[in-house]
Amino acid sequence: NVTIDNLTQGTTYYVWVKDEAGNINTRKQFTTKQQLITKITLNKSEVTLGVNKTETLIATIEPSDAYNKNLKWTSSNAEIAKVENGTITAIQEGKVTITAEAQDGSGIKATCTVTVELELLSTVVQPGDYVKYTPEAKSFSLTPEQTGQDTTQTFNTSSYTGLWQVLYNDDVYGLQIISADTVTDNILLGNKINVDKAKIGYNNAVDTLNTFCENYINPKYAIKGRCVGSDPLNPQDVTEETVELDFQYNGSYDSGWKVADENYNKDKETMDNLRISGIPKTYWLASRMVVHDSNGGYCFTLTNYNKSGGMSINYYFWRVYSNQSYLACKESGVRPVITLKPGIKTNAGDGSNTSPYELVEM
Numbered sequence: 001n002v003t004i005d006n007l008t009q010g011t012t013y014y015v016w017v018k019d020e021a022g023n024i025n026t027r028k029q030f031t032t033k034q035q036l037i038t039k040i041t042l043n044k045s046e047v048t049l050g051v052n053k054t055e056t057l058i059a060t061i062e063p064s065d066a067y068n069k070n071l072k073w074t075s076s077n078a079e080i081a082k083v084e085n086g087t088i089t090a091i092q093e094g095k096v097t098i099t100a101e102a103q104d105g106s107g108i109k110a111t112c113t114v115t116v117e118l119e120l121l122s123t124v125v126q127p128g129d130y131v132k133y134t135p136e137a138k139s140f141s142l143t144p145e146q147t148g149q150d151t152t153q154t155f156n157t158s159s160y161t162g163l164w165q166v167l168y169n170d171d172v173y174g175l176q177i178i179s180a181d182t183v184t185d186n187i188l189l190g191n192k193i194n195v196d197k198a199k200i201g202y203n204n205a206v207d208t209l210n211t212f213c214e215n216y217i218n219p220k221y222a223i224k225g226r227c228v229g230s231d232p233l234n235p236q237d238v239t240e241e242t243v244e245l246d247f248q249y250n251g252s253y254d255s256g257w258k259v260a261d262e263n264y265n266k267d268k269e270t271m272d273n274l275r276i277s278g279i280p281k282t283y284w285l286a287s288r289m290v291v292h293d294s295n296g297g298y299c300f301t302l303t304n305y306n307k308s309g310g311m312s313i314n315y316y317f318w319r320v321y322s323n324q325s326y327l328a329c330k331e332s333g334v335r336p337v338i339t340l341k342p343g344i345k346t347n348a349g350d351g352s353n354t355s356p357y358e359l360v361e362m
Contacts, residue, residue, distance in 0.1 A: 009067040010034040034067035037102040040110040047098075047112060049081070049090035050119035051347050057086045057112055059100050068104035075099075081114050090116040093347065118345040118360055122175050125166045128274045129351035131177050132358050133164045133338065135216040146208045148190045148201030155184055157216055163356055165276055167267070167337060173232050175340045178271075180353075182281045182333030183216065189284075202288070203258050206230060206237035209286040213336035220361045221340055228271075228335045229264040229285025243290055263287040267337075283333040 007013065012031040018024045039062040047055050061069050073083045080094035088098060093116050101109040125131065137158035144150060160183040168176040189208060190201030201208075209227035217225045226235035244255035264287035271277035340359075349357035 007032050009065075034104065035063060035065055036104050036106040037066045037069070037108045038062050038106070040071070040100055040102060040108055042100060042110045042112050045112055046115075047088065048115045048117060049088065050117060050124070051090050051092060052350060053090050055088045055114075057083075057088065057098065057100070059086065059110065061102075066104065068102075070103040071100045072103055073098065073100055075114075081116055088114055090114070092116060093118055118347050121340070121344050121346045121357060121359065122169055122342075124346060125169055125175070125351060125357060127166050127169055127270070128276065129166045130180070130349075130353045130356035131164045131166060131351075132349065132356040133177060133221060133340075134218060135160065135183075136218040136220075138215060140212075140215045142187070142208060142212060144197075145200070146204050146211070147188060148194075148197035148199070148204070149188055150191065150197075153187070155212070155215070157183070159184070160216075163353060164338070165274070167228075167270060167274075167276075168232065174342070175344070176232065176337050177340065178228055178276070178337045179216075179335045180276070181279060182283050182335055185281060185333040186331040187212065187284065187334055188331055199257060203256075205284075205288070206235075206239070206261075206263070206286045209284055209334060210235045210237075212334060213338075216336040216338060221344055221359050222338045223341050224339045226337050226339075227284065227286040228267050228337050229287050230267075230337075231263045232266050232337075235286070239288070257290065258288060260288045260290040281333045283335050 004013070004015075009032055012029060015028045015030070016024050017028075041060045041062070043058040043060075044055075047057075049055055059071055061071075071086075073086055075081055075083045075088075076097040076099075077094065078091075080092055080096045081088050081090050081098070083089075083098050086100070095113065095115045098112045098114055099109055100111075101107075121131075135157040137156075139154060139156050141155070142149075142153045144152065147153065160179065160181075162183075163180045164177040165180050166175070167178045168174065187209075188201075189205045190199075191197030206227075210225075210230055213225040213227045215225070217223070226232075239258050239261055241259045242255060243257045243259055264285040267285070268277065345360040346357040347360050349355050351357055
């Protein structure tokens with residue numbers, strides 16, 4: 001009996017035997033067998049993933065000296081989740097079986113059940129992330145009684161096809177998104193040549209702007225809308241106090257202009273921190289400013305962000321000196337803020353501007 005050590009699997013060996021006289025017998029040969037895989041163990045038997053999320057399975061092979069350790073990874077439905085070298089990528093909602101199969105002819109395999117679920121948007125998004133949101137297509141109007149204009153202004157929500165960004169996502173404000181651009185660039189609130197009508201537009205402006213933005217609600221996804229710069233929790237205008245001028249205008253004392261408010265502060269702080277306040281458009285903030293003019297008069301205005309990304313008081317409604325007025329009522333855009341429904345989910349996207357989160361209809 002002869003023992004030969006350090007043999008290699010799947011290899012043919014040739015053996016000769018020589019006696020002391022130097023005689024060599026006929027060559028003998030034998031081939032060693034390959035050690036097949038006897039067991040495959042995956043580190044997980046069940047996995048739950050959100051859409052676009054990944055998970056890598058780790059396979060342990062027995063015995064450790066198996067000759068061929070190559071595995072073939074397959075998915076029972078690659079449209080729900082695909083797998084490559086053990087890395088699973090979730091694609092859409094559903095359930096699949098991932099299989100790791102030996103390639104040595106042993107037929108040994110191991111499986112893992114993968115469930116792909118739609119994720120709650122509120123647990124995924126962060127302030128500043130992009131969301132794909134489409135307002136419900138409709139036409140609506142703002143009347144002269146709301147704006148102080150001589151004619152009715154008509155708008156169409158379907159004309160805006162841009163992206164939205166997360167403004168708030170917390171227990172206080174809920175999940176609120178803001179249009180990444182102005183949905184319209186030319187809302188006039190007030191009248192350029194009539195002081196009384198200018199006052200109507202100014203006094204109604206907060207409610208009018210919020211009413212405008214409510215039209216951008218899509219009931220499939222959202223519950224309410226408001227204009228940026230309004231109170232995030234209570235956008236309704238509660239201002240009743242008015243200003244009485246301390247000098248005569250055209251021979252009489254004028255009054256009835258609503259006082260300033262600071263409703264814009266929370267939105268302004270949040271937008272500035274997220275660096276989403278400055279866009280290449282000028283837009284209204286649903287808050288008022290009343291300032292003394294350098295020439296001794298008053299400037300009644302809405303706050304707004306100008307194209308340079310800073311607040312401005314130059315978009316005034318009425319600028320009055322000691323005996324004359326200067327009316328402007330300039331045009332400015334609007335950025336709605338939409339509060340999404342609790343429990344809304346996403347089925348795609350990573351929150352970037354090139355791959356915004358896509359909402360699932362509830």
